[in-house]
Amino acid sequence: MGCQHSTGRKIAIKEIKTSEFKDGLDMSAIREVKYLQEMQHPNVIELIDIFMAYDNLNLVLEFLPTDLEVVIKDKSILFTPADIKAWMLMTLRGVYHCHRNFILHRDLKPNNLLFSPDGQIKVADFGLARAIPAPHEILTSNVVTRWYRAPELLFGAKHYTSAIDIWSVGVIFAELMLRIPYLPGQNDVDQMEVTFRALGTPTDRDWPEVSSFMTYNKLQIYPPPSRDELRKRFIAASEYALDFMCGMLTMNPQKRWTAVQCLESDYFKELPPPSDPSSIKIRN
Numbered sequence: 001m002g003c004q005h006s007t008g009r010k011i012a013i014k015e016i017k018t019s020e021f022k023d024g025l026d027m028s029a030i031r032e033v034k035y036l037q038e039m040q041h042p043n044v045i046e047l048i049d050i051f052m053a054y055d056n057l058n059l060v061l062e063f064l065p066t067d068l069e070v071v072i073k074d075k076s077i078l079f080t081p082a083d084i085k086a087w088m089l090m091t092l093r094g095v096y097h098c099h100r101n102f103i104l105h106r107d108l109k110p111n112n113l114l115f116s117p118d119g120q121i122k123v124a125d126f127g128l129a130r131a132i133p134a135p136h137e138i139l140t141s142n143v144v145t146r147w148y149r150a151p152e153l154l155f156g157a158k159h160y161t162s163a164i165d166i167w168s169v170g171v172i173f174a175e176l177m178l179r180i181p182y183l184p185g186q187n188d189v190d191q192m193e194v195t196f197r198a199l200g201t202p203t204d205r206d207w208p209e210v211s212s213f214m215t216y217n218k219l220q221i222y223p224p225p226s227r228d229e230l231r232k233r234f235i236a237a238s239e240y241a242l243d244f245m246c247g248m249l250t251m252n253p254q255k256r257w258t259a260v261q262c263l264e265s266d267y268f269k270e271l272p273p274p275s276d277p278s279s280i281k282i283r284n
Helices: 027-038 068-073 081-100 163-178 188-199 214-218 227-233 239-248 259-263
Strands: 002-004 010-017 047-053 056-062 113-115 121-123
Touching (some): 027 047, 027 056, 068 113, 068 163, 081 163, 081 259, 227 239, 239 259
Antiparallel strands (some): 002 010, 113 121
8 A cells, every 4th residue: 555654755554453363463564574674685676664553563674666467467568678678687686685594585576676766676575584593493385475486395305495596586587588487386296297297397317306395206207498499489599598597596595506606696797788777668
C-alpha cells in the first residue's frame, strides 16, 4: 500500500499480522526487520520505520512503484541488452551486499526486484532471509519460489550456501533475455525434469557425491547443452553473456560463481556499457 510520509516522501506499509502467532512475533518477521535495519544499500529496499498498530507490526518501506516481473511481461515495454546489463549489475550489487553481510535472501525472483522512481533496482522481501549458516546447521530446503530454485534445493539439501541466490539470479538473467520464464516447472518433481532437461543432469564427475541424494536414482540423465545449443537458445547473447549465465547456472554449488565473480565478469566490461538506470523507459 502506498501513501505519503510526513516528510512528503511516498512510502509503502507492509503489515505483518501478529495475531496469527501464539507467542507474539514469528522468527521470520523478526529476521526481516533485523536484516533490513542492518542493510543500508542503494540496491536494497530501505526500511524507514516500524510501528505497532492494532497488535500488528507495520514496516514503513520506501515506495517502489513497479517490479521486474511486470516489465518482463509487458510486451509494449522494449528494453535493450544494455538495459538488461544495468539491471543485472544493480541486482548483483544488492545480492553481494546481502552476502557480505552474511545474509541469504532465499527468494530472489523478478517480482522481488523492485524499481525506484529513478530506475534503481532494489532487492526486496526479506521474509525468507536468514543468516548464512554454520557448516553443520540444518536448514529447510523448501525455500525460493520453485522456478528459481537451485538444484541442491531440488535435491532436498539440508545445508547450502549463498550459491542458491546466485542460481536464482542466473535464471532471472535467462528470463530477461527470453522474456518468458526459463525453467517453469509445474511441481517439485517436474522442476527437476525441466531444469536438467535444459541444463544437463549433474553427475558425480562434476559434482562429487551428487548421486547420494535420495531422489537422484529416479532421474533421467540428460547431457548438458552444447555451446551451439545455448547460442541458438539465446540469440542476442554475446559469448561473455553466455559465460556469465553459465557461471551462475553451474550445477555444483561449490563451482558456481560468487557475487564477486559475477560482478567482475567480462560481460560487464564489454560493449555496450550498462544503460544509465534513470534513462531506461519502463513506463509505457
